[in-house]
Amino acid sequence: MNISTKGLTFITLFSIVIFGKQLSAQEILNTKGSDTMLPLVTALANNYDNSNEPVEVVGGGSSLGFKGLKSFETELALSSRKVKSTEKTNIEENIDQLIEKVIAYDALSIITHPSNSVTKLTLTQLIKIYKGQITNWSQLGGENLPITVISRDKNSGSYGFMTSVVVKSDELPEDYIEVHSNAGVVENVSKIKGAIGYCGIAYVEEVVQPLSISEKGGNYVYPSFRNALSKTYPLSRPLYFYYRISDKSKVTSFVSFALSDKGQQIIAHKGYIPVF
Incomplete structure (x- = not known):
C-alpha cells in the first residue's frame, strides 16, 4: 500500500507479475474515485480470488473517478454520491451506456x-x-x-x-x-x-x-x-460502482464478487453497511 501525504491517497496495486506471467495494462482492472470507499474496495481487492485479474485501487475523490472514466484511464469509478448529469454526458453521449451499482451504504x-x-x-x-x-x-x-x-x-x-x-x-x-x-x-x-x-x-x-x-x-x-x-440514521447514503457497458465483461467478475455473500461480509467487517 502506498500512502501519499498530500491528501492521504491510498493506492493498492496487485503485482502485475503473477506466477511468472507478465500482465499487460489491459489485464489490470483499474478502479478510482471515492476516498470514503478506499478501505472497502481495498479489502475487496485484497480478497478477490481471480488471480488473472489484479485490481488497482486509487482514491482522490468521487469526481476523479468520473474523470477517469471519461479519459478511459479507469474502468470502474468509485463514488459516494450519484453521478451528475453533466458527468454522464461527458462520459457517454448515450447515458444509458453508463451502469450504476449500489454495493454498500455509509453513514456520513x-x-x-x-x-x-x-x-x-x-x-x-x-x-x-x-x-x-x-x-x-x-x-x-x-x-x-x-x-x-x-x-x-x-x-x-x-x-x-x-x-x-x-x-x-x-x-x-x-x-x-x-x-x-x-x-x-x-x-x-x-x-x-x-x-x-x-x-x-x-x-x-x-x-x-x-x-x-x-x-x-x-x-x-x-x-x-x-x-x-436500519436506515434510522438520517445521513445514511449509498456507495456506488459506475462503469461503461462496453467494459462490462472486464468488471463483471469483481462487481459480482462485491455483491456476493463473501463480498458483503467483507464490507460489513470493514464497518460499512451491506446492501442486503
Whole structure:
C-alpha cells in the first residue's frame, strides 16, 4: 500500500507479475474515485480470488473517478454520491451506456473534538453551522468557543453529499478549512478544540466525537453500524460502482464478487453497511 501525504491517497496495486506471467495494462482492472470507499474496495481487492485479474485501487475523490472514466484511464469509478448529469454526458453521449451499482451504504458521521460538551445536533443546526449562521458553540449550549468548520474538497463525494443533499448550498463560511481526505478531517478535528467535520463511518476513531443527529428535532440518532443498517440514521447514503457497458465483461467478475455473500461480509467487517 502506498500512502501519499498530500491528501492521504491510498493506492493498492496487485503485482502485475503473477506466477511468472507478465500482465499487460489491459489485464489490470483499474478502479478510482471515492476516498470514503478506499478501505472497502481495498479489502475487496485484497480478497478477490481471480488471480488473472489484479485490481488497482486509487482514491482522490468521487469526481476523479468520473474523470477517469471519461479519459478511459479507469474502468470502474468509485463514488459516494450519484453521478451528475453533466458527468454522464461527458462520459457517454448515450447515458444509458453508463451502469450504476449500489454495493454498500455509509453513514456520513458528523464529528467534533472529544472535549466538546455538545453531543447532538438537529439537521437545522448542522445546516446553519455549515452556512456560517451559527459560529460559536455557546449558541448550541456549549462552551464559548468559535466553531471551526472542516470540509472536504470539491472532488470529494462526501463534499457533494454534504453540500447538495444536507446543506443544499456550497457557500461555506469564509474561514473554513479544506481537507483532502477523510483521514485528514479526523486529524484536524482531533487537534482543533472548536472544530466540526464530517467523514465516512469507517474512518471514525476514538480521537474524535461523533454526534447524534435529529432530522426534525425529535429522536437523536447516533451514527452506529446498527443505526445505519436500519436506515434510522438520517445521513445514511449509498456507495456506488459506475462503469461503461462496453467494459462490462472486464468488471463483471469483481462487481459480482462485491455483491456476493463473501463480498458483503467483507464490507460489513470493514464497518460499512451491506446492501442486503
